[in-house]
Amino acid sequence: MNRDGFMSFMSSLVVLAIGLLVGFLIMLISNPSAAWEAFRTILTFGFSEMRSIGNVLQGATPIIMTGLSVAFAFKTGLFNIGATGQFAAGGITAILIGLNFQGTPDGVRILFALVAATVVGALWGAIPGILKAFRNVHEVISCIMTNYISMFFVVFLIERYAFFPIENRSASLPPNSNLPTFGLENIFRSEFIRGSGIYRSSQINIGIFIAIIAAILVYVILEKTTFGYELKACGFNKDAAKYAGISQNRNIISSMMISGALAGLGGAMLYMSGTVHMGVGNSLLPYGFTGISVAFLGLSNPIGIIFSGTLISHLFLGGARVQVLGFPLEVVEIVISVIIYFCAFVSLVKMFLGKRIVTWFKERSAPPEETAPAEEPPALEEPTAPEEPITDEEPTQNGGDQA
Amino acid sequence: MYIIEMRNITKEFPGIIANDDITLQLKKGEIHALLGENGAGKSTLMSVLFGLYKQEAGEIFKDGEPVAIAGPNDANRLGIGMVHQHFKLVHNFTVLENIVLGVETTRSGVLQMAEAREQVLALSAKYGFDIDIDKEVGQISVGMQQRVEILKMLYRQNEILIFDEPTAVLTPQEIDALMQTMRNMAAEGKSILFITHKLDEIKLVADRCSVLRKGKMIGTVDVASTSKEEMSEMMVGRKVILSLDKKEATPGKVIMEVRNLTRRGNEKKSGKAKFNNVSFDVRAGEILCIAGIEGNGQTDLVYALTGLSNIDSGTITMNGQDITKAKIRKRTETGIAHIPEDRHKHGLVLDYTLAYNTILQTYYTPEFQSGGFLKMNVIAEYARELIERFDIRSGQGEVTPTRSMSGGNQQKVILSREISRDPQLLIAVQPTRGLDVGAIEYIHSQLLAQRDNGKAVLLVSLELEEVMNVSDRILVMYEGEIVADVNPKEVTFAELGLYMSGAKRMDDIAYDKTETEVSA
Numbered sequence: 001m002n003r004d005g006f007m008s009f010m011s012s013l014v015v016l017a018i019g020l021l022v023g024f025l026i027m028l029i030s031n032p033s034a035a036w037e038a039f040r041t042i043l044t045f046g047f048s049e050m051r052s053i054g055n056v057l058q059g060a061t062p063i064i065m066t067g068l069s070v071a072f073a074f075k076t077g078l079f080n081i082g083a084t085g086q087f088a089a090g091g092i093t094a095i096l097i098g099l100n101f102q103g104t105p106d107g108v109r110i111l112f113a114l115v116a117a118t119v120v121g122a123l124w125g126a127i128p129g130i131l132k133a134f135r136n137v138h139e140v141i142s143c144i145m146t147n148y149i150s151m152f153f154v155v156f157l158i159e160r161y162a163f164f165p166i167e168n169r170s171a172s173l174p175p176n177s178n179l180p181t182f183g184l185e186n187i188f189r190s191e192f193i194r195g196s197g198i199y200r201s202s203q204i205n206i207g208i209f210i211a212i213i214a215a216i217l218v219y220v221i222l223e224k225t226t227f228g229y230e231l232k233a234c235g236f237n238k239d240a241a242k243y244a245g246i247s248q249n250r251n252i253i254s255s256m257m258i259s260g261a262l263a264g265l266g267g268a269m270l271y272m273s274g275t276v277h278m279g280v281g282n283s284l285l286p287y288g289f290t291g292i293s294v295a296f297l298g299l300s301n302p303i304g305i306i307f308s309g310t311l312i313s314h315l316f317l318g319g320a321r322v323q324v325l326g327f328p329l330e331v332v333e334i335v336i337s338v339i340i341y342f343c344a345f346v347s348l349v350k351m352f353l354g355k356r357i358v359t360w361f362k363e364r365s366a367p368p369e370e371t372a373p374a375e376e377p378p379a380l381e382e383p384t385a386p387e388e389p390i391t392d393e394e395p396t397q398n399g400g401d402q403a
Numbered sequence: 404m405y406i407i408e409m410r411n412i413t414k415e416f417p418g419i420i421a422n423d424d425i426t427l428q429l430k431k432g433e434i435h436a437l438l439g440e441n442g443a444g445k446s447t448l449m450s451v452l453f454g455l456y457k458q459e460a461g462e463i464f465k466d467g468e469p470v471a472i473a474g475p476n477d478a479n480r481l482g483i484g485m486v487h488q489h490f491k492l493v494h495n496f497t498v499l500e501n502i503v504l505g506v507e508t509t510r511s512g513v514l515q516m517a518e519a520r521e522q523v524l525a526l527s528a529k530y531g532f533d534i535d536i537d538k539e540v541g542q543i544s545v546g547m548q549q550r551v552e553i554l555k556m557l558y559r560q561n562e563i564l565i566f567d568e569p570t571a572v573l574t575p576q577e578i579d580a581l582m583q584t585m586r587n588m589a590a591e592g593k594s595i596l597f598i599t600h601k602l603d604e605i606k607l608v609a610d611r612c613s614v615l616r617k618g619k620m621i622g623t624v625d626v627a628s629t630s631k632e633e634m635s636e637m638m639v640g641r642k643v644i645l646s647l648d649k650k651e652a653t654p655g656k657v658i659m660e661v662r663n664l665t666r667r668g669n670e671k672k673s674g675k676a677k678f679n680n681v682s683f684d685v686r687a688g689e690i691l692c693i694a695g696i697e698g699n700g701q702t703d704l705v706y707a708l709t710g711l712s713n714i715d716s717g718t719i720t721m722n723g724q725d726i727t728k729a730k731i732r733k734r735t736e737t738g739i740a741h742i743p744e745d746r747h748k749h750g751l752v753l754d755y756t757l758a759y760n761t762i763l764q765t766y767y768t769p770e771f772q773s774g775g776f777l778k779m780n781v782i783a784e785y786a787r788e789l790i791e792r793f794d795i796r797s798g799q800g801e802v803t804p805t806r807s808m809s810g811g812n813q814q815k816v817i818l819s820r821e822i823s824r825d826p827q828l829l830i831a832v833q834p835t836r837g838l839d840v841g842a843i844e845y846i847h848s849q850l851l852a853q854r855d856n857g858k859a860v861l862l863v864s865l866e867l868e869e870v871m872n873v874s875d876r877i878l879v880m881y882e883g884e885i886v887a888d889v890n891p892k893e894v895t896f897a898e899l900g901l902y903m904s905g906a907k908r909m910d911d912i913a914y915d916k917t918e919t920e921v922s923a
Contacts, residue, residue: 224779226772229759236754242711243741243749244763245732 011350019342023335046314054188054202061207064309065266066291071300073259077235082143083263084288085150089124090117090264098177121264122257129256133249170278178274179205207269219302297343406431412461421447436605439615440839484556485565494541546577575900602631652875655687658859664717677703678883690860692874700883738827758786758801793819811842832863
């Protein structure tokens with residue numbers, strides 16, 4: 001394993017551990033006697049039985065998609081805070097298609113819903129992209145605004161075309177419009193009471209596989225194609241990209257469209273799972289924002305995001321379970337939020353870890369004279385060692401009188 | 404007794420020992436040069452002395468007493484001052500305000516400037532600085548700004564003055580003045596540490612010289628009794644050819660023709676043109692150099708030639724083809740190669756690997772991609788070939804992150820990329836800035852090789868040494884206009900300096916008479 005990958009992995013674990021620790025402290029304050037039990041539940045409930053594993057994977061699907069969405073934009077130098085709006089746009093598209101078109105074969109309708117949601121997400125993502133490319137509007141500002149436009153428009157569409165007034169939410173899709181499970185629910189299920197022979201299935205469907213395929217696709221686009229080469233060049237250094245004759249405007253719009261497409265598809269898959277419905281309250285969906293944490297924790301690596309998404313889904317499920325122990329929902333949400341909050345520091349920890357690990361390796365590889373007297377420390381005469389990085393530049397710190 | 408003694412200083416950074424057991428002794432009243440290539444550890448050592456870095460081992464003594472320097476404030480308290488390579492001035496403050504900044508005299512929170520004004524005026528007069536202390540720093544020349552930095556140290560009554568490559572931004576006349584100032588200050592009993600890699604300047608002012616190489620102290624020599632060749636050998640570790648072996652140029656047909664190029668400035672600011680009515684030809688088989696002091700329009704001119712920015716009027720023709728409005732990639736494809744002034748900004752994607760940077764201009768060609776997929780093996784092979792051919796040193800070969808490479812080798816990556824595309828015209832802007840002697844030698848020889856292969860080279864340089872040695876023809880730019888067209892063999896340093904500072908100007912520049920006739 002290369003050192004960078006190892007360090008990324010380690011730093012993700014470290015922030016998670018810190019987050020968990022602080023979460024534990026909060027639970028300790030809230031209800032000392034049950035805190036340890038609650039902490040254990042958060043950590044273990046997700047894989048305590050096959051049914052939970054299935055639910056973790058199902059819960060991971062939408063946030064892997066929004067995580068990919070945020071990470072894709074991020075890799076190309078854009079901060080797509082609009083994933084939640086694109087997610088909702090994709091979601092409502094899927095709901096409207098799933099409720100109608102009952103004449104068409106199920107497979108065609110489902111595929112159509114997924115594709116249409118992807119396209120709608122892409123178009124919704126294109127708006128901030130176009131504004132940024134041609135009018136230099138910062139994408140964060142326009143994303144915030146498109147989020148609200150999306151939210152209110154979705155509420156309007158639900159109330160008019162897909163309303164289930166009794167529960168004040170979107171109407172349930174007919175089961176034949178949901179994503180197929182291909183028998184997965186029979187694998188990821190658990191006995192209701194041990195030995196009873198009565199099973200409770202999980203909510204898993206094929207969405208998780210679509211998410212994994214999407215992650216692999218994102219990886220291939222970014223790492224193997226000229227398109228990805230251009231996108232990343234723009235993201236890393238837009239001046240050098242310009243110097244190389246790469247069209248920045250085209251890349252900004254493409255990047256936002258792909259980012260939006262991923263979020264839109266995520267929205268479709270969530271609402272085609274048969275368990276979650278869209279409310280009509282005036283609040284933004286949390287999935288887009290959780291996607292930011294997922295992307296951070298996965299260090300914007302598409303494959304890393306599969307794991308970080310699963311992990312956060314695992315925490316959500318365990319957290320929800322903690323209510324059984326008498327913790328109010330708010331405390332549980334605080335705890336989960338704190339954990340996710342700490343995930344944002346992963347790059348910082350990686351930087352810090354980097355220094356530590358280098359010193360550690362050096363101590364290991366160049367032991368003191370007594371233990372290995374024959375061997376010279378190898379660090380000195382290495383001809384290919386990068387030259388001292390500092391002296392090429394100004395010292396990074398300055399006196400108090402910096403201009 | 405030494406005024407400053409740094410004893411056995413060791414400073415490590417991840418993967419590199421920047422200072423390895425270095426001992427440096429500074430006598431009172433001497434000018435002590437610190438010579439070394441880039442990456443030799445000079446700046447690190449000075450940063451330790453100035454409190455910006457904490458050394459892992461070793462001690463610093465002032466007047467024989469051990470001292471701990473935890474930051475620039477400690478350094479100041481001990482009388483250590485530093486003129487940084489890039490000045491630390493507040494541009495919209497006046498000279499006086501800049502000088503007192505941080506050590507202002509106040510009475511119940513109200514600034515008392517009168518006293519400071521008198522002191523600063525006295526200091527300025529004493530050293531013959533002809534400086535208007537009420538002007539905003541942004542309005543005065545770079546040479547004047549440096550004097551502000553020096554006054555800052557003097558005002559703080561610093562006894563130990565560190566100059567980090569102070570002559571890099573100055574004209575020859577300003578350099579002379581600075582040297583005189585340094586001598587005066589030393590005569591006053593100030594002790595000066597002078598970081599440089601210019602041997603001439605050391606010969607001119609320094610009493611002793613300490614040479615660093617790859618983080619180690621090679622030795623301290625008496626300047627008067629040591630030759631330049633000996634010092635450069637100590638610095639590089641091998642013999643260096645100080646003058647370039649150069650054949651006579653044989654200029655051929657015009658490759659790039661530039662006519663009446665103008666770009667107006669920002670109306671809201673000064674409104675002064677960035678460059679005005681610039682015309683010249685670059686011919687095959689010649690190195691045309693644009694000389695000038697930094698900020699006289701060279702940067703904007705090159706941006707205009709390469710397509711990075713627009714122009715307001717004029718034409719650019721490349722091999723007879725009008726490229727005035729062409730996009731950057733179009734220009735690249737007509738045979739323009741560009742070694743940009745700022746290699747980190749334009750020249751490299753630092754987060755890409757070495758291999759990825761070698762294809763920055765050609766990744767979309769069938770050689771490196773098919774069906775939109777990058778040919779990873781071909782790219783790696785190509786990068787290895789360039790590494791071999793251009794002797795690019797890196798930690799992990801073609802997969803080395805470019806960010807981790809040294810400046811010289813980063814520059815070689817750009818050079819190799821641009822030259823191996825076999826361009827008609829190579830535009831090289833400050834190609835040797837911040838590089839060590841060995842790398843400079845290499846880059847110069849590559850520029851000459853291009854020329855000898857019948858290619859055109861447009862070199863933009865601030866280094867007079869380079870301008871005089873490498874070029875076949877020199878244009879001097881001053882305030883956005885070309886003020887001289889001279890032959891390096893017929894012009895002296897002093898004369899160039901006069902053109903560069905605007906003191907002199909040719910009335911009659913030949914481009915639009917004989918040369919257009921030739922090309923037409």
